[in-house]
Each structure stands twice: as structure tokens, then as C-alpha cells.
Amino acid sequence: MALVTALKRLAHVRFGHYSLRTATAASGSYRTVQRSLTIGTQPLRSDNKVTVHFFNRDGEKITVKGPPGDSLLDVVINEDLDFDGFGACEGTLACSTCHLVFDEEVYKKLGPITDEEMDMLDLAYGLTDTSRLGCQICLTKSLEGMEVRVPESVADIRQSKDGSS
Amino acid sequence: MSCHKLLLSELKLWSSGGSSWISRLRCGGRGKAFSSSSQNVHISIVGGGPAGFYTAQNLIKARQDVEVDIYERLPVPFGLVRFGVAPDHPEVKNVINTFTQTAKHSRCNFYGNVNVGKDVSIEELQQAYHAVILSYGAEGNRSMGVPGEDLAGVYSAKDFVGWYNGQPTCQELSPDLSCETAVILGQGNVALDVARILLSPLDVLKKTDITQPALEALAESHVRRVLIVGRRGPMQIACTIKEIREMVNLPGTRPEMIAADYEGVTEALKDVPRPRKRLTELMLKTAMETPGEKEQERRNNASCSWGFRFFRSPVEVLADTNRNRTAGIRLAVNKLEGSGEAARAALTGEVEDVSCGLVISSIGYKSLPIDPSVPFDFRKAIVPNSMGRVQQAAGIYCSGWVKTGPTGVIATTMNNSFDTARSLVEDIDSGVLDISAGKPGSQSISTLLEKRGVKPVTFSDWEKIDNVEMKRGEASGKPREKILTVEEMLRVART
Numbered sequence: 304m305a306l307v308t309a310l311k312r313l314a315h316v317r318f319g320h321y322s323l324r325t326a327t328a329a330s331g332s333y334r335t336v337q338r339s340l341t342i343g344t345q346p347l348r349s350d351n352k353v354t355v356h357f358f359n360r361d362g363e364k365i366t367v368k369g370p371p372g373d374s375l376l377d378v379v380i381n382e383d384l385d386f387d388g389f390g391a392c393e394g395t396l397a398c399s400t401c402h403l404v405f406d407e408e409v410y411k412k413l414g415p416i417t418d419e420e421m422d423m424l425d426l427a428y429g430l431t432d433t434s435r436l437g438c439q440i441c442l443t444k445s446l447e448g449m450e451v452r453v454p455e456s457v458a459d460i461r462q463s464k465d466g467s468s
Numbered sequence: 469m470s471c472h473k474l475l476l477s478e479l480k481l482w483s484s485g486g487s488s489w490i491s492r493l494r495c496g497g498r499g500k501a502f503s504s505s506s507q508n509v510h511i512s513i514v515g516g517g518p519a520g521f522y523t524a525q526n527l528i529k530a531r532q533d534v535e536v537d538i539y540e541r542l543p544v545p546f547g548l549v550r551f552g553v554a555p556d557h558p559e560v561k562n563v564i565n566t567f568t569q570t571a572k573h574s575r576c577n578f579y580g581n582v583n584v585g586k587d588v589s590i591e592e593l594q595q596a597y598h599a600v601i602l603s604y605g606a607e608g609n610r611s612m613g614v615p616g617e618d619l620a621g622v623y624s625a626k627d628f629v630g631w632y633n634g635q636p637t638c639q640e641l642s643p644d645l646s647c648e649t650a651v652i653l654g655q656g657n658v659a660l661d662v663a664r665i666l667l668s669p670l671d672v673l674k675k676t677d678i679t680q681p682a683l684e685a686l687a688e689s690h691v692r693r694v695l696i697v698g699r700r701g702p703m704q705i706a707c708t709i710k711e712i713r714e715m716v717n718l719p720g721t722r723p724e725m726i727a728a729d730y731e732g733v734t735e736a737l738k739d740v741p742r743p744r745k746r747l748t749e750l751m752l753k754t755a756m757e758t759p760g761e762k763e764q765e766r767r768n769n770a771s772c773s774w775g776f777r778f779f780r781s782p783v784e785v786l787a788d789t790n791r792n793r794t795a796g797i798r799l800a801v802n803k804l805e806g807s808g809e810a811a812r813a814a815l816t817g818e819v820e821d822v823s824c825g826l827v828i829s830s831i832g833y834k835s836l837p838i839d840p841s842v843p844f845d846f847r848k849a850i851v852p853n854s855m856g857r858v859q860q861a862a863g864i865y866c867s868g869w870v871k872t873g874p875t876g877v878i879a880t881t882m883n884n885s886f887d888t889a890r891s892l893v894e895d896i897d898s899g900v901l902d903i904s905a906g907k908p909g910s911q912s913i914s915t916l917l918e919k920r921g922v923k924p925v926t927f928s929d930w931e932k933i934d935n936v937e938m939k940r941g942e943a944s945g946k947p948r949e950k951i952l953t954v955e956e957m958l959r960v961a962r963t
């Protein structure tokens with residue numbers, strides 16, 4: 304009985320994992336290929352990885368590495384970074400919970416932004432001129448050492464103001 | 469026992485979907501074995517929608533001694549993610565993966581088919597649990613309050629959406645789609661969902677989880693023109709840009725706008741924040757610019773049209789000569805008082821009649837009181853609270869639409885649910901919420917329910933329903949074919 308439950312659980316969770324991969328793959332199947340490569344050749348490729356410094360909502364700095372081609376959402380997930388609610392739609396441009404804020408110089412290097420990303424970004428809390436959606440940003444060597452801020456959700460502020468909600 | 473400790477310390481509940489399988493492996497399949505310890509803090513959640521699941525997720529993560537039971541009226545979980553979110557927006561439903569992980573967590577239990585307020589009272593939950601969190605959403609709807617609202621051919625968006633999404637209580641609706649023009653009142657995202665479903669090509673819809681009866685009815689639909697009517701102007705429109713862009717790009721349709729509605733808008737755009745600015749520019753472009761050759765050709769070939777109508781409030785739904793069917797709607801012409809988001813619609817005294825056979829009122833959902841023992845603000849239609857703490861009701865909290873009113877996307881609901889969880893944890897830490905006495909949690913509620921002949925549906929029961937639905941869907945090339953009655957859901961759950 305316990306085994307059955309365990310198998311079911313595994314099956315489900317793997318499904319969750321799978322759907323995430325397919326979802327991100329939709330915006331660049333290259334990335335999925337890249338990942339299966341990195342799994343097999345981990346030691347060889349590790350020096351190729353890109354370092355990212357995240358600042359979480361408490362301002363703490365968290366430094367991690369990810370392979371080029373991975374999105375910042377992939378990095379957050381693969382590195383088990385604990386940002387509450389991050390990536391709710393699993394990288395399908397349907398939620399804006401992967402909102403990240405960059406330095407001006409880094410922002411300029413991130414590449415073009417599509418109308419669709421802008422549309423979702425417009426719903427993000429605390430939108431800035433250098434905001435992007437993490438699931439749409441792919442790591443490249445030129446981003447080595449970049450700093451990324453996970454913005455505060457302003458829901459709290461608004462709520463304490465009117466008191467009732 | 470040592471094993472339990474290990475589980476407790478190693479289990480990490482993940483906030484991002486699809487990521488927790490590694491941590492989950494560590495707990496094998498035995499997770500639920502240690503649920504219901506009397507030393508634990510027992511918390512019950514009323515409603516298994518996004519608010520319920522996000523509040524549970526945050527609580528379980530915040531404290532290792534918290535055990536959460538989610539009570540849901542229907543045999544199936546996820547609230548408006550299943551019954552609200554449009555069938556052609558499957559990506560939005562990915563949040564279900566995270567909810568599923570929460571439901572499967574060893575310190576979380578799901579009890580479907582339990583109608584709180586009827587099968588079990590809030591007071592009974594309070595006796596069995598250290599705290600009760602209300603996250604039962606907004607199951608009513610605002611009504612227009614105009615004559616003719618009861619005529620055949622007038623529907624609330626809530627019912628119409630429930631009908632195409634398989635809400636069991638809405639299956640009798642069978643809306644009459646034999647007319648050419650439909651008027652939707654309200655210009656929020658729900659209104660745009662309804663407009664899109666009415667006009668979407670069947671080829672698109674038949675690959676979604678829209679119900680079979682709805683698909684068949686839409687295949688026979690004569691609706692070719694949809695007017696989306698708002699009481700204020702383009703600068704105040706309530707929907708978001710993604711949804712407008714979807715309408716602009718909807719195959720087989722052309723926009724039908726009134727240029728005069730956009731007078732002065734360009735000038736007013738200078739100082740507005742980027743989201744409002746981009747959205748308004750998209751409307752301006754659609755309404756005013758001469759389309760390129762290709763777009764012109766697309767529009768010429770379109771057999772359907774849609775458009776916004778601004779500065780109009782409903783006055784009366786007009787009947788046909790037999791006085792039993794909708795034949796049109798009388799709209800009051802408004803002018804704006806003030807400007808920006810806060811501008812108000814004021815009557816000019818003028819009216820205008822629009823012929824239509826279908827009126828869908830999409831002016832908002834509305835929360836309803838659940839139990840006389842719980843405070844309710846009838847004016848705002850919410851449970852009165854500060855930061856999720858229900859006023860004058862120690863030990864009762866609220867999250868989601870019942871806390872904020874029926875606005876906000878899932879991410880908004882998520883944030884306000886996290887806030888409520890934070891308030892509750894603060895209250896435990898500060899001693900405001902007394903957890904010193906042991907509470908029986910679901911044990912005593914199960915006994916009560918059994919006595920009353922109510923059989924809860926567990927999460928693994930739901931997975932049986934889920935599997936059957938997905939299998940049925942596969943047969944017809946859909947992600948799922950939803951089961952449409954509570955009776956059949958229960959039958960499948962109990963196989």
C-alpha cells in the first residue's frame with residue numbers, strides 16, 4: 304500500500320516536473336536540450352556556468368550558478384531558491400510572479416522584450432523601468448556575475464492602508 | 469518517532485511548481501502516517517480555491533507543527549481555477565501543480581464534498597481547531613437591478629462561465645444563442661473571457677477542456693457580434709492588456725469601435741503609468757489607425773465582430789412583442805465627472821436602445837455570508853478584517869476574495885493569502901492565538917460528518933476523478949472532459 308502511494312506520488316511529481324520543462328521549452332526548445340547535456344557532462348561544463356547573485360525580499364544575497372541557456376526561473380528552481388510564490392504559471396507567461404529587477408547596465412544586455420512579456424509585466428507589483436520576467440531571461444556568458452533583485456509584493460502596503468482588506 | 473522527526477525537518481514545501489520532487493522522494497509514501505498529532509496546531513480552511521491552497525502552503529512552510537485541513541463544498545478542488553479560468557487559458561491552470569503538492573503534503577488534508585455552514589458549522593470547526601480560515605471566495609454576483617433582468621436571454625457572467633466550465637449548478641443554463649448580437653455589461657476580464665468564448669473559432673475551443681454541451685451549443689450559435697459595454701470611458705476600462713490583445717488578434721473577427729469615444733484620450737495619456745498607457749494605446753491603435761493591407765484583408769474576411777461601447781449604463785432590458793424574450797437593452801448615456809482611475813459616471817439624461825437577443829451581465833462577483841456567527845460587511849460584501857484577522861472574532865481569519873472583494877488575479881490572491889498566513893503565525897508567536905490546549909482537529913469533525921451522513925472526498929479520491937476526466941478527454945482530443953454532476957463525481961470518487 305505504502306509503495307503504491309509512493310509510486311503514485313512519484314508519478315505525479317514527475318509529471319509536474321515534466322510539464323514545467325515542456326512549458327519552458329515552448330519559448331526555446333534549445334534550453335531543454337542544453338539541460339540534458341549538462342546532466343551527463345556536469346564536471347566538464349561547470350566552469351562554463353554563469354554566476355548570478357540574487358537578492359531576496361529580505362535583501363539577503365544568494366549566489367548561485369546556472370548553465371547558459373537556462374532561464375532565471377530554471378535557476379531558481381534547480382537551485383531550490385526559496386522565493387515565495389515565484390513562478391506560479393511555470394514559465395508560460397501567464398502570471399508575472401517571476402518578476403525580477405535588474406541594474407540598468409544588466410537590463411540593457413538582456414535582449415529584446417516581446418509585447419507579450421510586457422503585457423504580463425504590466426500586472427507585476429512594483430513595476431520598474433528595469434523590470435523583466437525571470438522565466439523569459441536566458442543565461443548567457445555576458446551576464447556573468449549579474450545582480451538580480453526579487454521585488455517586494457506591495458499587497459501588504461496597500462492592505463495596511465485601507466485597513467479592511 | 470525518530471523517523472517522523474527526520475521527515476519533519478527534511479520536508480520542504482516548495483513554492484514553485486514542479487520543483488519539489490527531490491524533497492518529496494525523501495518522505496517516501498508514508499507522509500500522511502504521522503498526521504493528526506494532538507500537540508500540533510490544528511488549522512481548518514474553508515474553501516479549496518487558490519486562497520485556501522496558498523494559505524495552507526504558507527502555513528505549513530512557516531511552522532513545522534502546523535497541520536492544515538481544507539474543507540471544500542464540491543467533490544473537486546481548485547475553485548475558480550477549475551470553474552472560472554477560461555478553457556483557452558490552460559497555462560493559467562499550471563498553479564494546480566503547486567496546489568497538488570500542498571494537498572499531498574503530510575501535514576495537509578483535503579476534505580471535499582463538505583459544505584461548511586450546512587454540513588458542519590463554523591462554531592463546530594472552532595471547537596475542533598485552534599483557528600479557522602475562511603477562504604470561500606465569492607459565489608454570488610452583483611445584479612444590475614434594472615427592469616427586465618429576469619427575461620429569457622439575460623444571464624449573469626458567473627452562470628455563463630460556470631456553464632461552459634462545467635460548474636455543476638450551472639449545467640441547466642443552456643443559454644439561447646440563436647440571436648446575432650450579444651451585449652455584455654461590464655468591461656472586466658470576465659467580460660472579455662465571455663466575449664472571446666462566444667466568438668472563438670470552434671477549432672480552437674474543441675482542443676480545450678470546455679464542456680461538451682457548451683461546445684455543441686457554441687457550434688450552433690448564431691452570435692456574430694458582441695458589444696462590451698462600460699459605464700465609464702476608455703481610460704477607466706477594467707480589463708488588462710493581454711485580454712484586449714487576444715480580442716484584437718482573435719481569428720475570424722474584426723474590431724468595431726466608435727472613434728468619438730477616444731476623443732482627448734491621446735492628450736490624457738501623457739502622465740499615466742505604463743500599464744494603463746500601453747493598454748490605452750492598444751485600444752487607440754485598434755480603433756483609430758488605418759490597418760495595413762494584410763490586417764485590412766483579415767478584417768474584410770471576418771464573419772464576426774466585437775467592440776467596446778463606453779459611457780453607457782443599463783437602464784432596462786427590453787422585451788420582444790410577446791413580452792417574454794430579450795429583444796434589446798436601453799442604455800443611459802453617461803458623462804465622466806473627474807478624471808483618471810477615480811472618474812465617476814454621471815447620467816446625462818439621454819438614453820439609447822440597442823437591439824440584441826442576449827444580455828450577459830458581467831459587473832462583478834459577490835461574496836455571501838456563510839454563517840450567522842461570522843461577522844459580515846454587507847455594504848462591501850466581504851468578511852470585515854484587518855490583515856486577514858476577522859474583526860471581533862478571535863481565532864477566525866480570512867483570505868482570498870472573501871477577504872478583499874472579488875477582484876485580482878491569482879497572483880493577487882496568492883499574496884493576500886500569504887499575508888493572512890503571516891498574520892496567523894504572528895498571532896501564534898505573540899500568544900494572541902492560544903494554542904496551549906490540545907485540539908482534536910479532523911478527528912472530531914469526521915465523527916460529526918459521519919453521524920450526519922456526509923462522506924468527504926479525499927485528495928486521492930479527487931485523483932480518481934481527475935484520471936477519469938483526463939482519460940475521457942483523451943478520447944476526444946481534449947486535455948480533459950469534465951464530469952458535470954456532483955452525483956457522478958461522487959460515484960467515480962468511490963470506485
Ligand SMILES: Cc1cc2nc3c(=O)[nH]c(=O)nc-3n(C[C@H](O)[C@H](O)[C@H](O)COP(=O)(O)OP(=O)(O)OC[C@H]3O[C@@H](n4cnc5c(N)ncnc54)[C@H](O)[C@@H]3O)c2cc1C
Nearest residue numbers: 515517518519541547548552553584604605868869877878
Ligand atoms: C471567470 C473568471 C476567470 C478568471 N480567470 C483568471 C485568469 O485567467 N488568471 C488569473 O490570474 N485569475 C483569474 N481569475 C481570478 C481568480 O480566479 C481569483 O483570483 C481566485 O480564484 C480567487 O480565489 P479564492 O480562493 O478566493 O476563491 P475561489 O477560487 O472562488 O475558491 C473558493 C472555494 O471555496 C469553496 N466554497 C464556497 N463556499 C463553501 C462552503 N460553504 N464550504 C466549503 N467550501 C466552500 C468553493 O467551492 C471554491 O472552491 C478569474 C476569475 C473569474 C471569476
Ligand SMILES: NC(=O)c1ccc[n+]([C@@H]2O[C@H](COP(=O)([O-])OP(=O)(O)OC[C@H]3O[C@@H](n4cnc5c(N)ncnc54)[C@H](OP(=O)(O)O)[C@@H]3O)[C@@H](O)[C@H]2O)c1
Nearest residue numbers: 654655656657658659699700706830831832874875876877
Ligand atoms: N485573464 C485574467 O487574468 C482574468 C480573467 C478573468 C478575471 N480575472 C480577474 O478577476 C477579477 C474579477 O473580474 P471581473 O471582470 O468580474 O471584475 P472587474 O474587473 O472588477 O470588472 C467589473 C466591471 O463591471 C463594471 N461594473 C461594476 N458595477 C457596475 C454597475 N453597477 N453598473 C455598470 N457597470 C458596473 C465595472 O465598471 P467600473 O470600472 O466603472 O466599476 C467593470 O467594468 C478581476 O480582477 C480580473 O482581473 C482575470
Ligand code: FES
Nearest residue numbers: 392394398399438
Ligand atoms: S512564471 Fe509566470 S510569467 Fe514567468
